[in-house]
Amino acid sequence: xxxxxxxxxxxxxxxxxxxxxxxxxxxxxxxxxxxxxxxxxxxxxxxxxxxxxxxxxxxxxxxxxxxxxxxxxxxxxxxxxxxxxxxxxxxxxxxxxxxxxxxxxxxxxxxxxxxxxxxxxxxxxxxxxxxxxxxxxxxxxxxxxxxxxxxxxxxxxxxxxxxxxxxxxxxxxxxxxxxxxxxxxxxxxxxxxxxxxxxxxxxxxxxxxxxxxxxxxxxxxxxxxxxxxxxxxxxxxxxxxxxxxxxxxxxxxxxxxxxxxxxxxxxxxxxxxxxxxxxxxxx
Amino acid sequence: xxxxxxxxxxxxxxxxxxxxxxxxxxxxxxxxxxxxxxxxxxxxxxxxxxxxxxxxxxxxxxxxxxxxxxxxxxxxxxxxxxxxxxxxxxxxxxxxxxxxxxxxxxxxxxxxxxxxxxxxxxxxxxxxxxxxxxxxxxxxxxxxxxxxxxxxxxxxxxx
Numbered sequence: 001x002x003x004x005x006x007x008x009x010x011x012x013x014x015x016x017x018x019x020x021x022x023x024x025x026x027x028x029x030x031x032x033x034x035x036x037x038x039x040x041x042x043x044x045x046x047x048x049x050x051x052x053x054x055x056x057x058x059x060x061x062x063x064x065x066x067x068x069x070x071x072x073x074x075x076x077x078x079x080x081x082x083x084x085x086x087x088x089x090x091x092x093x094x095x096x097x098x099x100x101x102x103x104x105x106x107x108x109x110x111x112x113x114x115x116x117x118x119x120x121x122x123x124x125x126x127x128x129x130x131x132x133x134x135x136x137x138x139x140x141x142x143x144x145x146x147x148x149x150x151x152x153x154x155x156x157x158x159x160x161x162x163x164x165x166x167x168x169x170x171x172x173x174x175x176x177x178x179x180x181x182x183x184x185x186x187x188x189x190x191x192x193x194x195x196x197x198x199x200x201x202x203x204x205x206x207x208x209x210x211x212x213x214x215x216x217x218x219x220x221x222x223x224x225x226x227x228x229x230x231x232x233x234x235x236x237x238x239x240x241x242x243x244x245x246x247x248x249x250x251x252x253x254x255x256x257x258x259x260x261x262x263x264x265x266x267x268x269x270x271x272x273x274x275x276x277x278x279x280x281x282x283x
Numbered sequence: 284x285x286x287x288x289x290x291x292x293x294x295x296x297x298x299x300x301x302x303x304x305x306x307x308x309x310x311x312x313x314x315x316x317x318x319x320x321x322x323x324x325x326x327x328x329x330x331x332x333x334x335x336x337x338x339x340x341x342x343x344x345x346x347x348x349x350x351x352x353x354x355x356x357x358x359x360x361x362x363x364x365x366x367x368x369x370x371x372x373x374x375x376x377x378x379x380x381x382x383x384x385x386x387x388x389x390x391x392x393x394x395x396x397x398x399x400x401x402x403x404x405x406x407x408x409x410x411x412x413x414x415x416x417x418x419x420x421x422x423x424x425x426x427x428x429x430x431x432x433x434x435x436x437x438x439x440x441x442x
Binding site: 065071079087163170 | 288290291293295296297299301302303304305306307308309310312313314315316317318320321
């Protein structure tokens with residue numbers, strides 16, 4: 001009986017909070033009036049020509065770079081905490097959190113070992129960093145971290161890779177690493193085989209940018225209109241972003257790992273078609 | 284120069300720098316220690332596995348040697364059993380032979396004793412018969428002598 005009453009009270013409080021929030025939304029009216037039209041907003045999401053944020057007073061940068069810095073800081077601080085307080089207490093029979101850590105590291109390590117069996121030490125570390133950056137960078141959208149533009153407007157920070165500069169940096173760095181690994185392993189032949197895929201940095205960068213941008217545009221569109229801001233963001237915001245984060249992480253990591261593996265595969269000496277085999281038919 | 288899509292090389296470099304710092308930091312703080320720990324654990328379990336396999340092999344060898352020994356012991360026992368049976372048979376034969384010899388000795392002794400006894404009895408009987416005959420003869424003689432004397436004496440008196 002007491003449990004039923006408790007449940008009923010909880011439901012009533014929950015409904016009251018929802019009603020109060022609804023009332024608040026409608027009563028506050030147009031205080032949060034948009035400073036840009038949906039067209040301008042969409043254009044800015046693609047071209048980044050309107051909203052800029054001052055980076056330590058040195059340079060005006062795109063909001064996505066600030067997102068990248070925030071993510072880097074958060075991830076590094078979390079990693080430092082884990083390194084200091086958790087890793088020294090790792091056990092042979094793992095706890096739930098240890099299992100999660102091991103799964104994360106093991107996943108990227110296995111990716112590297114499977115796709116590049118000959119050389120995978122550096123690749124594992126690189127795709128681990130890239131994977132974490134893309135996944136948490138995409139999930140960062142959900143938080144709606146606020147920042148002020150140079151013009152004084154409040155904006156929520158986007159995913160770092162929805163900025164063309166961030167995507168180009170990621171795509172080109174991945175290609176550069178594959179190129180260097182090819183040269184280190186196979187010398188001139190490695191360079192040749194990697195340069196063969198000269199379109200790869202472009203495709204990697206723009207695929208990543210396009211995929212992330214599409215997510216940003218849909219989310220921005222949904223949040224732009226008040227009428228769409230109820231219930232729908234649960235699906236668009238949470239489910240789409242989560243799927244998006246997983247898929248983009250998988251795609252870039254997979255592409256990088258497989259191309260790296262291809263570039264570092266030891267090249268066998270091929271027999272020339274014209275030179276006859278010694279002891280063959282030769283008169 | 285106006286680059287399309289507002290691509291900013293400086294910001295690209297800033298992104299690269301940021302990502303390099305993140306990757307290196309994550310490698311040092313998370314990836315390397317966790318991987319080292321996982322490798323150590325895998326090595327530990329591999330060592331345990333190898334040790335277990337070695338122990339199993341040793342146990343199998345030991346089992347084989349014990350089985351071999353057991354077989355040897357069984358064969359030895361069989362041989363000893365057979366030897367013991369032969370020995371026992373020999374001993375039994377000896378005892379039997381001795382017993383037979385003893386029995387034969389006893390029988391011959393008994394026969395001899397019986398013959399001696401018979402002879403003795405025969406002798407005694409002969410002697411007794413002789414004695415009895417003599418006694419009877421004496422008695423007869425006595426009887427016959429006394430009658431003749433009486434007759435003589437009577438005759439003498441008459442005369």
